[in-house]
Amino acid sequence: MLSVLTNLGSNKYAGILFLLLASQSYGQIAPTPATERLKGMQNRSIQAQNSALNEVEFRNIGPAIMSGRVVDIDVNPEDPTEFYVAYATGGLWHTTNNGQSFTPVFDKEMVIGIGDIAVNWRSPKKTIWLGTGEVNSSRSTYAGIGMYKSEDNGRNWEYLGLPESHHIGEVTLHPGDPLVAWVAVMGHLYSPNKERGIYKTVDGGKTWQHTLAIDDNTGAIDLQVNPANPRELYAAMWYRTRRAWNFEESGKTSGIYKSTDGGETWQLTSGPGSGFTSGEGVGRIGLAVFPQNPQIVYAVVDNQAPLPDTARKSDSTYTLNDFKALDKAGFEALDTARLSKFLRANRFPGKYTAATVKEMVRTDKVKPTAIYDYLFVDDGFQNKSVTGCEVYRSDDAGKTWKRTNTKQIPIYYSYGYYFGKIYVSPQNADKVFILGVNAQVSTDGGKTFTTIDKGNVHSDHHSLWINPKRDSHIINGNDGGCNISYDNGENWFKANTPSVGQFYAIAVDNAKPYNVYGGLQDNGVWFGPSDFKENIDWTDNGEYAYKRLGGGDGMQVQVDSRDNKTVYSGSQFGFYTRTNLAAKERKFIQPKHELGEYPLRFNWQTPIWLSRHNQDILYYGSNKFHRSLMKGEEMQTLSSDLTNGARTGDVPFGTITTISESPLKFGLLYIGTDDGNLQVSSDGGYNWTALGKPAKKNPGLPQGLYVSRVVASEWKEGRVYVTLNGYRNDHFNAYVFVSEDYGKTWKQLGSELPMESVNVIREDPKSESILYIGTDGGLYASIDGGGKFMPFTKGIPASVPVHDIAIQKRENEIVVGTHGRGIYIGKLDKVQALKK
Incomplete structure (x- = not known):
């Protein structure tokens, strides 16, 4: 740890941050440098060792039944009763009995929040690679401080750096070389930073090469490797900015990149003419490669492109925009019956009848635009008219793409930033799972989808594992914990014994x-x-x-x-x-x-x-x-x-x-x-x-x-x-x-x-x-x-x-x-x- 801090450089902000902050406006508040965070965490560890409070013992009173947000699941392909579950802010847990009980294995490190994990099950030591910092961009998505690795099932962890990554979208391991790994870094949540993109290590995480970078607001959200040819990789880049008052969840720099030299160099493969959506509306993207035929690649995208206004004028009522620019004469001319119907439909208090509202406008008690102002809401949760979830497929290793879904897929609404994963069965190229508010499956190559959210499964899905030997066996991670099904989601049981409530x-x-x-x-x-x-x-x-x-x-x-x-x-x-x-x-x-x-x-x-x-x-x-x-x-x-x-x-x-x-x-x-x-x-x-x-x-x-x-x-x-x-x-x-x-x-x-x-x-x-x-x-x-x-x-x-x-x-x-x-x-x- 000391060597890592030494390599990060001196603390040039010490002693002046507080004075600067006192004179700055809200938009100028500076992000805390990773050097300061890491030094503080090291001091916390020292304080903990010497704390006079070490004899004060706490007991956990649960509850466990509702669980908490899962961000990733990694399962032993030879023994699916053994797997790891990573929680957004609850740490990493290990089970060897199919989820009947779990043991926490990441409770003593500098942070507890996780973005993604990857396990080398082939290694005799079952090496765990862990990227800290959730990528789902929630109101309680905590920044990590980079990468960790354990070779003894979490008893000891080695810190691997990347402290300015904050949020890690994917950790991908080389299928044959245990020293090679790639990491998709999403970057800061509330501020721009240059350390976004794809990183590669060839020495087990001792050093990292930054091989793909777009700009200070475009990070890497997903990363998939061709298991038959690990020199071929696909990366999903996502333009995203978030401020306390505004979330910009798409941009023209979002897209899919491909590497054919093991992640050393990258080329955009989703640009204009490729068949993939492009422009300012391209939001979060998820990727999946079909292992039996890696020419087949799927992508799911949160398309924020606006839909045309389909609201039709009616002779029997008004729409909200009818009240936006009225003057007194225009308001007086409103049809009383239609106005009454609008007020009732929008649940105005009973004291506001068509007659009373017209009188209020007539006597200047309220403005002619009062109805529009009264209903004007921008709370971030109203359903915007956007395209939403779309699925694309490439049959030529990413050269060209074709949208597969024939109808709108209603699983994102206006907040696809919170989801965005796609999975293809290891056995059937036409069997595809997508995750959003609901989890859905397609058996016709993404043309149509059906919901598999049946009884005993929570909504808001973030991770899925498909058994490579039996694709009806799936393990799902969502906002309500870890759910397991053996029949394609027809029936579920919850593996929610850990107390991980948020x-x-x-x-x-x-x-x-x-x-x-x-x-x-x-x-x-x-x-x-x-x-x-x-x-x-x-x-x-x-x-x-x-x-x-x-x-x-x-x-x-x-x-x-x-x-x-x-x-x-x-x-x-x-x-x-x-x-x-x-x-x-x-x-x-x-x-x-x-x-x-x-x-x-x-x-x-x-x-x-x-x-x-x-x-x-x-x-x-x-x-x-x-x-x-x-x-x-x-x-x-x-x-x-x-x-x-x-x-x-x-x-x-x-x-x-x-x-x-x-x-x-x-x-x-x-x-x-x-x-x-x-x-x-x-x-x-x-x-x-x-x-x-x-x-x-x-x-x-x-x-x-x-x-x-x-x-x-x-x-x-x-x-x-x-x-x-x-x-x-x-x-x-x-x-x-x-x-x-x-x-x-x-x-x-x-x-x-x-x-x-x-x-x-x-x-x-x-x-x-x-x-x-x-x-x-x-x-x-x-x-x-x-x-x-x-x-x-x-x-x-x-x-x-x-x-x-x-x-x-x-x-x-x-x-x-x-x-x-x-x-x-x-x-x-x-x-x-x-x-x-």
Whole structure:
């Protein structure tokens, strides 16, 4: 490790990054260099060895039943009961009993997130090559630091470099030479970088040659080799940019490249005239070579080319665009019956009838374009009219291509960036599998496809293995874990024993034993007892200890501690529900805007907060601040826009991300936003004051960073903590601050923390000088008020992302919501004893 760091060069950014950041705008925030990340990770390892917290033990309470996102599967072709499953943020797991049980084999390295794996099963040592950093470009896709290799089943790993790769799409091994491998590097997710493309090693990973590079925004997403002639390779290059407010998922530099000299040089084989789609709409591409006849090559592409507008004018109703450019006279001339039908069809509140809306326009209460403005939504999830998934086939080794599908394939919608893999049966050139929201199979060479998502298989598919000796036997990896079928997907069983849930947020109640609640990536909201220990006995009575509260991508949870039965929970973009667990009653909760306003903007993880002073009061953040005095029955909008405003793009931006009310003073409220605003209200949310802005005598806070958490202290009324997160700029510096004067001035904490974005901070319930933080690289505590943080190491993976922390005061326990390894609980007595 030391030699790797030495070769990377000196730290030219040390000591000046913080000062630069404080004066930069959001778009200028610099990515953290790999040199800094690697040095921080090395320091973390040293800190872990010497941590005073090494005796604090954690227990995992699952849950495992819903699993987490799988990115790759590699199976022993001679014994399919042995295979490896790689999770996006849950590490690498090994089974020798067909998935009945698994052992983690990548828990002690510098990162835990994986992009792709490749196993040399022919080698007596079963060499594992592992590329870190998932390529699916999700909102929680974590950057890796390059390549690893193990020759003893994961007991020991050798770091092979490529630290600026961040996200690795494919690792491909030479079928005959164990020293030769190729790696498809996608590159940074939120910033351009020149280290994208194809890399080759001929000495087992000691050195790498960068053989294919296009530009700073075009990386390699897939890479396939002709097994009969390993000098022949195909690479899929993908133009992709992502910012916090916009995702550009296609471009004219996307395409298929071929090498005939073992990956030394490359030629575009999908250009104009080849038959393959080209232009600005070419998105993510997946490749597959038929091993029995390598002249046959398949490609699947996310074609973002827009479809023609097929909306037809109707004499009975209007379309949204009819309201876009109206003046008062034009609005007055609208047909009342058609307007009424449009309002009903678009679910306008009952108070907005055709007559009342016309009167509002007539009297200048709203603009003539008010209806268009009211419905204008750009949340990144509306289905754009794009071509979507297409399949192409070449029968001449990539010289020419022909689209095979005769009809649209509805598995991508508008977000094909999240999928994009294709597989061909090793036995049948016409049997092709494609993965997207659904998994589909074709038996006629890609002309038609049928869905194989039957019972007991999760959606959102990312990986597939086909048994080379029996192609009806398939193993599938998706957002819900590892699923296995022996009959072409007609029937499935889940191999989901590892606890690899990706929690966004958690909460606890005061029941005995207390329950833990949490929202998970693509797996809804669940709750279960804190004394749970994962085991298989539940299958005898059919009662798994954890129960599901809702679907979608599970988000924040608040529990009314007066009854431990009233739960507020929801899914992405602010769709929340109040549930009475005893009566099983549900109430949908989401604030609405008024005619004359644009729609509210909701963060992916929209924040909610129950007042500890009166738990009938629910606070809710969009781009504005909302409050209900009656358990969410009515939501009042109390503020104007508390962000820096909307920003053009296809991802909601300019949204509130965190809310906190002082436990010591009712109505003392803080909010933080995704564009760096931090504000305080001392009157219950009616009036707000901006905090943290630099001034002549006050350096303030770094500007433009995502406010991941603001926490009002339980110990002193004027004390407040804030954590800032640069993940969405590939800026991984750790930012933790405290204010003792209601946010007027700030002091930075944790100066020795490694380069890991910080997600959450909590206070200890018994000592005001003990703090806990969760970062994208682990769990830490400080016993000196934040001067120095130490990592927890016992019973919890060292580098797992920690998204949330809850404290159960009665039991004196810390509850940790990880994004990749479920929930951990630890006793706080030994931490608190360090202060005595």
